[in-house]
Structure formats: C-alpha cells, structure tokens
Amino acid sequence: MKYIIGIGGVTNGGKTTLTNRLVKALPNCCVVHQDDFFKPQDQIEVGEDGFKQWDVLDSLDMEAMVSTVRAWIENPVKFARSHGVTVTPGSKEPTSQDTHVLLIEGFLLYNYKPLIELFDLRYYLAVPYDECKRRRSTRNYTIPDPPGLFDGHVWPMYLKHRKEMEDCGVDVVYLDGLKSRDELYNEVFEDIHNKLLNCS
Ligand SMILES: Nc1ncnc2c1ncn2[C@@H]1O[C@H](COP(=O)(O)OP(=O)(O)O)[C@@H](O)[C@H]1O
Ligand SMILES: O=C(O)c1ccc[n+]([C@@H]2O[C@H](COP(=O)([O-])O)[C@@H](O)[C@H]2O)c1
Numbered sequence: 001m002k003y004i005i006g007i008g009g010v011t012n013g014g015k016t017t018l019t020n021r022l023v024k025a026l027p028n029c030c031v032v033h034q035d036d037f038f039k040p041q042d043q044i045e046v047g048e049d050g051f052k053q054w055d056v057l058d059s060l061d062m063e064a065m066v067s068t069v070r071a072w073i074e075n076p077v078k079f080a081r082s083h084g085v086t087v088t089p090g091s092k093e094p095t096s097q098d099t100h101v102l103l104i105e106g107f108l109l110y111n112y113k114p115l116i117e118l119f120d121l122r123y124y125l126a127v128p129y130d131e132c133k134r135r136r137s138t139r140n141y142t143i144p145d146p147p148g149l150f151d152g153h154v155w156p157m158y159l160k161h162r163k164e165m166e167d168c169g170v171d172v173v174y175l176d177g178l179k180s181r182d183e184l185y186n187e188v189f190e191d192i193h194n195k196l197l198n199c200s
C-alpha cells in the first residue's frame, strides 16, 4: 500500500522538526520538502508593499513539486532507492502488499488543487501570532527576512491561505504547535498508525 501524508501549516509551526522524526519511524518512508521548490530570488515578484512575495504559490514551482510526487506514486521503490532510502519488504506477501509512505511537508500544501487531492492524510500545524513571530525572528533563511516582512507579508499571507483552505472545505487534522516536540510526534505517529498502517 502507498500512503501520502501532508505535514502542513504555518511557518515555524514545527513542520520540518516533526517530519524529520516521523521519517525515521515510518516504513519505507521518503520525504518531499516544499522549500526545495522555491523559485530563484530574481523570479520572485515585488508587491506594492515593497516586499518580495515569497509566501504565495507563485513563488514556488508547484508543477515540479507535483511531478516529483507523481514520480513517487509511479514507482516508490525506484524513488526511494534514488533518494538513498533503504527499502525493506513488509511481513506480508506478496511484495505488492509492502507499505510505502511519502511525507510532504511545507507551508502551502493545501491551496494547490493538483496537490490537495493526492493526500491520504493532511496535518496542519498552527501556532499563535506571538509565538510564530518569536520563532521566526530566530530563524536563518537562505534569504534573510527584511525588517517588517513578518507583519507586512508572512502573517497576512498565512491568514489568507488558511481562510481559503477552510473555505474550500479541505479536510485537515489540526495540530497544536505549542505542544512539545515529543507530544506532537507521539500524537501524529499514533494517529498515522491507527488511520493507515493498521489497515494494511
Ligand atoms: N514543538 C515545538 N516546541 C517548541 N519549538 C519548536 C517545536 N517544534 C519546532 N520548534 C522550533 O521552532 C523553530 C521552527 O521549527 P521548524 O521545524 O523548522 O518549523 P517549520 O518547518 O514549520 O518552519 C525551530 O527553531 C525549532 O527548533
Ligand atoms: O528557503 C528559501 O529559499 C526561502 C527564501 C525566502 C523565504 N523563505 C521563507 O520560508 C518560509 C517557509 O518555510 P518554513 O520552513 O518556515 O515553513 C516562508 O514563510 C518564506 O518566507 C524561504
């Protein structure tokens, strides 16, 4: 069986931290990071507000991201091997019963139709404004945040995209990003087991 699981939500919600832990625990598990699909800086539009518009779908090569996911769907064994993931057969025979998991993590997973429909399970990490701003201020992105970016662009875009997702009725499991790393990992790992892996 093949399962595609989304770890989405707000910037600095803890998506990458949680994903890095899950990938070690789930069977034959590969990861796609949405951050790897940002377009080069010179292709990012500058808005009327003067900020480079990083936190919109247009800043990402979403077609390439979906193609990568489709390559995994087509042949998860080949995908795993070419990404250095060791493939182990499950206890059940025939081999076609083997379990393969793809984790997709990123801040804009549930606003792009061709991607939304590919998930078997969608998680959404959220943290309140103050904590998000505090965590973001300590991050070192390849392109550092200019002064005022969080309040002028990042947070408003988060609210806009979250509302659009909710208005479209996308089915997500909300996670409280204020919980500890351990709590979040245990909660999600158990949930994945109950919802997916026990049924295979
Ligand atoms: N559950 C948590 N509680 C407190 N801090 C966390 C938690 N998860 C992650 N962090 C910290 O928050 C920051 C952002 O985490 P990260 O996993 O990179 O988030 P994201 O990928 O959603 O932007 C990092 O400094 C990380 O160590
Ligand atoms: O990774 C990059 O090249 C990059 C360049 C500019 C900005 N980012 C920021 O990366 C954020 C998404 O990543 P994350 O891990 O914070 O969810 C998003 O809020 C962007 O503003 C990321």
Ligand SMILES: [Mg+2]
Binding pocket: 015, 016, 035
């Ligand atoms: Mg991240």
